[in-house]
Every structure is written in structure tokens, then in C-alpha cells.
Amino acid sequence: MEGAVVPAQADERLRHRALRRVAGVLVVAHDRAAVALEAAVVALEQRGEGGLVAVSGAPRVRRSYDSLTPAREAAASRGGAATLHSVALLIAFAFVAGGATAVSPCVLPVLPVALSAGLTGGRRRPLGVVTGLALSFTFATVALVYVVDALGLPGDVLRKVAIVVLLVFGLALVVPRAGARLEAWLTRLAPAAPASRGEGFGSGLLVGTSLGFVYAPCAGPILAGVITVSASQSFTAGRLAVALAYGAGSAVVLYALMLGGRRATRRLSRHTPRLQAGMGAVMVVVALAMLGNYDTRLETAIADDLPAFLVDPSRSLESSASARERLARLRGERRADGLPVLATAPDFVGTQRWFNTPGGRPLSLRALRGHVVLVDFWTYTCINCLRTLPYLKAWDARYRRDGLVIVGVHTPEFPFERSAGNVRRAIAQNGLRYPVVQDNRYATWGAYRNQYWPAEYFIDARGRLRYTHFGEGDYGRKERVIRSLLAEAGRAPDAGDVRVHAQQPGEVSTPETYLGAARAERFVNGPIRPGRQAFGRAATPPPDHLAYGGRWLIGAVTAEAGRGARLQLTFGARRVFLVLGSRGDAPRSVRVRLDGRPLRRRDAGADVREGRVTVRRYRLYSLVDLPGAGRHLLTLDFSPGVRGYAFTFG
Structure with a gap:
């Protein structure tokens, strides 16, 4: 009968209603905790700095801004003591944020490996795992861009090395003969080290180090700020300390989970060989999944289907006025x-x-x-x-x-x-x-x-x-x-201001959008990572979002088109620009469509001819120039070898 609800459907609806109620309770609890922590930080500020005025809405580092004028700030205590106080508070923020994101759903792809590595072997092995993870994650955050650039390596080379390490250690646990050979080989390399198959600190350190290069928490403003500042400036002790605090916060929580797991498995001590084999199988499966980028797909599904406060539990803390003020101090504004x-x-x-x-x-x-x-x-x-x-x-x-x-x-x-x-x-x-x-x-x-x-x-x-x-x-x-x-200076110029005829920025709702993995935001494909990616068919994105389609080679700051490469962007602006280049400076083309139709001549940017852009030199290309601002869907189909960098709008 039409409109009738069968028992299975009724049960499903009841389950969904119960889940919504649980989510609502968690949202309230999360918000109250964030407010309480923010109030505590404000009280600490007032006690330590005499009521420092916080800067709200601090702009992001290394970006260009539309019509941004200097905010009139009242700031005090700019001496060395205030700077140290700000860095100390930011370190505390980063530690809490790292601990919160360590149990966020975005780290689920690597969590089984971390727990598997810590549940087997000697008692010092979990400490080695979290130490290696914290140190390598910190290195990947603040220094990897320099090393990869200096050596001319592909952006995903360390991810591939890390996957191989996880696969080898997993096989060593599953196949005893392979484990014995690996143990003998590593013992010859480092005779003083503990047994590498998993009996001590050294083997855990190696596994943890490999995990640090594939560990990808839902990074909030604190970690994103440290990454972008490190990419543009030289090292400072403050930035290194913030990144290390973030990694340490994650490590402490993971270490607690490992210790709890080890206690829970003591009852199974007589089944240790089977347990080790099972844990090794988990590591092998996860490594193979990462090799096929299935971890990225899982993260995408998690980010799309779960509430935002669960995906990124520390965002309200990291986006607080106090955290933004400390980030602004760290950047030297x-x-x-x-x-x-x-x-x-x-x-x-x-x-x-x-x-x-x-x-x-x-x-x-x-x-x-x-x-x-x-x-x-x-x-x-x-x-x-x-x-x-x-x-x-x-x-x-x-x-x-x-x-x-x-x-x-x-x-x-x-x-x-x-x-x-x-x-x-x-x-x-x-x-x-x-x-x-x-x-x-x-x-x-x-x-x-x-x-x-x-x-x-x-x-x-x-x-x-x-x-x-x-x-x-x-x-x-x-x-x-x-x-x-x-x-x-005693130079009195003639009276009257100059008159300038220049293009004025229009009404823009879409922020700058970067294609590289280092600053990728608002992608419906989920977290964007360096390396060769096959995205399948490009989905229609929501407002101010971007969708990859086809095959791409993703770098830190660029994305090179492969076979069937497409981008779809839903933007709100009058004009659209894209920084493009071509491998080897050879002429290649990009087809431009607007709202599903070929781009009309009157709506085309200065670089579009008959619906196509010819790309040769690396520069800013004008794609769309509409009579007025509006919300539209832009579709770009790329010839293989075209490289894209960043969208800007006007």
C-alpha cells in the first residue's frame, strides 16, 4: 500500500532518530567544553598580559586579499616576555588539538596499523611507535617541503616508502621465516638495537616513523598555519615547537590507546603467535589499501557523512579568538x-x-x-x-x-x-x-x-x-x-589626487582556491594528497567547492592533468582567473564551459578563444568575465600536461 511503513523501515527510522539524538547531545557537550576552555584561556590572558585585546578574524598567511584594509588594533605587550607567553599558549592549544584529532575519524585508516604495531612485541615498542610518529609527523609538517624541493623528488615519494615499510613489517609478523630474515638483516645493520621484528623500542620507532608520513589528521587552523608559515619562511623555534606539540598531543593519546589494548590482550598471551599473525595481516591490508588510495576514499566518506564536530573535534577551540591571536603573533603581523x-x-x-x-x-x-x-x-x-x-x-x-x-x-x-x-x-x-x-x-x-x-x-x-x-x-x-x-620632507607636491582607470574588484563570495595538496580546501573529493590520483567522474560540487575528475598528478602546489582530467567549480563572482602552465612550455589547451554549456564570447575572459584557452607560458589566465556577479558552475577539461595552481576571483 502506498505510503505504508514496513517494520524494517520503521526500525531504520528509529535507529536514525536515536543517532540524531546522540549526535545532538555530543554537539552540546562539545560546544560547552570549547566555551569553557576558551573562557579559561581568556582569564589566563587577562592575568598574564593585563587584558590583551584579541584579534578576531585574523587573515590567513601567504594569501592575497580582496579590498582588505588594515584593522585598527589595540595591542599591548609586544616585548620578548609577551612573545614567549603567546608561543607558550599556542603550544598548549596545539597539544590539545593534536590529542583531539588523534581520535577523529580522519585517522581511522592508519589507526589499525598504529594499534597493531603497539599491541605486539616488547613493552617498549608502543613508546617507540608514538615517538617515531611524533618526530616524523613534525618533520613532514615543517621541513619536508624543503627536502623534497632540494632533492627534486616527487611529492609522494615518502608516502610510498612508508607504505613499503608497513607492508614489510606486516609480512614479517604473518610469515615467521620472513620475520627471521628481516630480524637478521636489521641486526647486522644495528647490532645494538633490540630485535627488529617487534621486540623493542627500535622496531617500533621505525614503524612509527613510517606512520608519520601517512598520518593525516583533520588539521585545523593551528596545524594549517604552521604548514603555510613553514613553507614561506625560515625555521623558528616557536614554529617547530608548535608542530612538535601537535604531534606530541596525538602521540600521547595513541600511546594510551596502545597501553589499554595491551592490557586487554594479556589474557590472550597463550595465543600470541596467532595474535601477531592477525596484527600483521591488518598491517598488510592497510598498506595495500593505502597503495590503492582507498584510505583517501574512506576519509572522503567520513568527511561527507559524519557531523563536522566529530570529523574535526578541535575546530572550535582552534578557531577561537585566542588561538587566532597567537597564530597572528607567530606570523609576526x-x-x-x-x-x-x-x-x-x-x-x-x-x-x-x-x-x-x-x-x-x-x-x-x-x-x-x-x-x-x-x-x-x-x-x-x-x-x-x-x-x-x-x-x-x-x-x-x-x-x-x-x-x-x-x-x-x-x-x-x-x-x-x-x-x-x-x-x-x-x-x-x-x-x-x-x-x-x-x-x-x-x-x-x-x-x-x-x-x-x-x-x-x-x-x-x-x-x-x-x-x-x-x-x-x-x-x-x-x-x-x-x-x-x-x-x-620639504617636497610639496601639486594639489589634487591622481585619477586612475582600473579594474575594480566585484562582489565575490568564493575565496581563493589552490589545487596543490599543501593548501587544498573545499574539495568534494576529500583530503587531497600528493601523487598520481584517479578521481573518476567529477561530481557537481556545492557552492564555493571544487571537484576533481579523471587522472591527475598532484603536487604540493600544483596539479598536472592526465587522461580525462576535469575540474568542476561552483563559484560566486563576476570574473574567474586561474594560474596555469604547460609541461615543457608546449602549447596545450583547456576547454571552458559555463553552467553546462559552451562559454559564450560575451562571457569569455581575455584568454579564451572559441571556448578554449591555449596554455604555454606560466601566468595568470582570464577565463570568465561576466556582466555581473552571480552563482555559476564552471567546467574545465584539460589536455594532458597542463598544470594548474590556483583560482582567484573578481
Whole structure:
């Protein structure tokens, strides 16, 4: 009978209703705990720092921002003691967050291996497992990008090595003869080490080290901030300590789980051989699953089907105002209100090629004393940076004779932006006449403690930093700063602001979207990892999300198209841009469709011809240029060998 409920359906509905009630209770408990912890941290701040004002909504590191103006912050205690206090609190946040994420569903693919490795062997083996996991996870978080880049290795090479190690140790437990050979071989390598088959600390350390390279908790803002800061700056003890605290928090929880498991299995001591064989089988199955990327699929299903508070139990803690403030301190953010003397401006250090200077000779702030200097950090694929260039060119033309010197510091976001030839072409294409210097090693960027593209630093005629601005917009205010500093130096410019005809940012709801694994967000495919991936058919993503389809080679900052490669993006904006390149600079194409139909000429970006983009050089490509902002589905079909980096919107 239509509309009737059979008993099986009724039972299913009752189970779903009970699960929803349980989830509701957990949500309330989780939120109350987060609020209580946040209140405790605020109380600690007030006791230790006299009521430090926290910064809410701190911007993310190494991103360009649409119309972001400096927030007027009231911040105190910027000395060494306050800095140490901030780092200490952030370490505490990271430790708690690491412990919470160690039992989140996202680590389920590696949890059986960790428990299997810890339940067998000597009593010191669990300690070795968690020690190796914490150390290798910390290394992978803060230093792996440097090592892989320096050696020219594929981004997924350590993951493959780790899978092989897990497979070998699993087989050693399942097949006694193989275990004996492995034990004899490792004993010859390190005679003083405990039995490698699982009898001591050393073997656990090796297994744990391999686990650290495939361990992927649902990283919240703390871990993401440490990863991105480490990718852009040199090591600091504070950043290393935060990452190590995150790994240690995970290790402590996993160690407790291992000890509990060992106690539970003592009753089965007479079945130890069978138990070891079973645990080894678990390790082999998990290693094979990882080899086929089934762990990624499991994580995707978990992330899609479970409540957000279970997938990422520490997010409310990590997103709190106090945590964001500590992350901002760790990144070295600094703003100015008005035109006070902020500091002595750092010089241009560690630079490479200079452009638009006599003979290509470098400039120094000491040689520029008596001039007002505007230092602009930019990169030629950043759409927000490109939209500021017309204003910089106009100010250069108007105020150069009055003593203004603009210096563009080109700090690359992607590896191909380090090429002097690419930078020279970008300078010519954009008609820049003021000096530009390459900062490929982030030395000048680090000297200014900068974190943004674009970012502008205004320096008076005595070499003192007087004003900063991050992002687009507020051009009238910036021109008034230039005029004020010139007047202070005794150079009274002509009255009246310059008039600039430049593309203005439109109404945008979709944030920048990166294709590489290091900063992948809002993918319906779940966690994105380096290596060759076969994603199958691209799904239709929800608003502001992206879907991979077909075969791709995923790197840390790039994604190279393979056979049948497709991207689908649901965006809210007027204009869409994508940083693209082609392997070997050979011409390759990308087909562009909007809302399931071929892109019309009136809606096409400047680089689209008859619904296709020809990609050769590495640069920013304009894909869509609509009459007005709206919500649309963009579909891109790639020729094999095309490399994508990041979407930006306008």
C-alpha cells in the first residue's frame, strides 16, 4: 500500500532518530567544553598580559586579499616576555588539538596499523611507535617541503616508502621465516638495537616513523598555519615547537590507546603467535589499501557523512579568538594606525635580479635617504596585486619628480615565478617603469615580517617605517600618506589626487582556491594528497567547492592533468582567473564551459578563444568575465600536461 511503513523501515527510522539524538547531545557537550576552555584561556590572558585585546578574524598567511584594509588594533605587550607567553599558549592549544584529532575519524585508516604495531612485541615498542610518529609527523609538517624541493623528488615519494615499510613489517609478523630474515638483516645493520621484528623500542620507532608520513589528521587552523608559515619562511623555534606539540598531543593519546589494548590482550598471551599473525595481516591490508588510495576514499566518506564536530573535534577551540591571536603573533603581523614612527625600515636583503635600475644595479635604503619610498610586495600571478599596479604606475608618474621612489619586491608564490625571464616579461606586459627586485628566497619578505600579497610599506625620507597597508583598496588614503610624507620632507607636491582607470574588484563570495595538496580546501573529493590520483567522474560540487575528475598528478602546489582530467567549480563572482602552465612550455589547451554549456564570447575572459584557452607560458589566465556577479558552475577539461595552481576571483 502506498505510503505504508514496513517494520524494517520503521526500525531504520528509529535507529536514525536515536543517532540524531546522540549526535545532538555530543554537539552540546562539545560546544560547552570549547566555551569553557576558551573562557579559561581568556582569564589566563587577562592575568598574564593585563587584558590583551584579541584579534578576531585574523587573515590567513601567504594569501592575497580582496579590498582588505588594515584593522585598527589595540595591542599591548609586544616585548620578548609577551612573545614567549603567546608561543607558550599556542603550544598548549596545539597539544590539545593534536590529542583531539588523534581520535577523529580522519585517522581511522592508519589507526589499525598504529594499534597493531603497539599491541605486539616488547613493552617498549608502543613508546617507540608514538615517538617515531611524533618526530616524523613534525618533520613532514615543517621541513619536508624543503627536502623534497632540494632533492627534486616527487611529492609522494615518502608516502610510498612508508607504505613499503608497513607492508614489510606486516609480512614479517604473518610469515615467521620472513620475520627471521628481516630480524637478521636489521641486526647486522644495528647490532645494538633490540630485535627488529617487534621486540623493542627500535622496531617500533621505525614503524612509527613510517606512520608519520601517512598520518593525516583533520588539521585545523593551528596545524594549517604552521604548514603555510613553514613553507614561506625560515625555521623558528616557536614554529617547530608548535608542530612538535601537535604531534606530541596525538602521540600521547595513541600511546594510551596502545597501553589499554595491551592490557586487554594479556589474557590472550597463550595465543600470541596467532595474535601477531592477525596484527600483521591488518598491517598488510592497510598498506595495500593505502597503495590503492582507498584510505583517501574512506576519509572522503567520513568527511561527507559524519557531523563536522566529530570529523574535526578541535575546530572550535582552534578557531577561537585566542588561538587566532597567537597564530597572528607567530606570523609576526604588525599594523599601524595613522603615521607614527613604527620602526627603522629594513633594507633590501638576499635579493637576486634588479630591473629598471641603471645597469641593473641594486638599490639600498641608505642610498635612498631623502626620498619617500613605497615598498610593494607583489607577484605577477596574483590578481589582487595586478589590480593595484595602475595606481602604483600613476603615483610613480605623478610623484617621482617630487622624490617618491616605488620599489616592487617580487616574492614568488609558485616555483615558476622565480624565473627572471618570466618576471621581465610581466614587467613589460604591465608597463612598469619603477624599480623591481626579485626576492626568491623570501629574505626581504622575512626582514619586513610580511605575510600578504599585495602589501605596501611607506618609508619616510629618514628611512623610518610610517605606514603599512595589506591588500587592495583605500587608494585615496594611501595617496594622502605619500603626499604627507613628501610634504614632511620639504617636497610639496601639486594639489589634487591622481585619477586612475582600473579594474575594480566585484562582489565575490568564493575565496581563493589552490589545487596543490599543501593548501587544498573545499574539495568534494576529500583530503587531497600528493601523487598520481584517479578521481573518476567529477561530481557537481556545492557552492564555493571544487571537484576533481579523471587522472591527475598532484603536487604540493600544483596539479598536472592526465587522461580525462576535469575540474568542476561552483563559484560566486563576476570574473574567474586561474594560474596555469604547460609541461615543457608546449602549447596545450583547456576547454571552458559555463553552467553546462559552451562559454559564450560575451562571457569569455581575455584568454579564451572559441571556448578554449591555449596554455604555454606560466601566468595568470582570464577565463570568465561576466556582466555581473552571480552563482555559476564552471567546467574545465584539460589536455594532458597542463598544470594548474590556483583560482582567484573578481
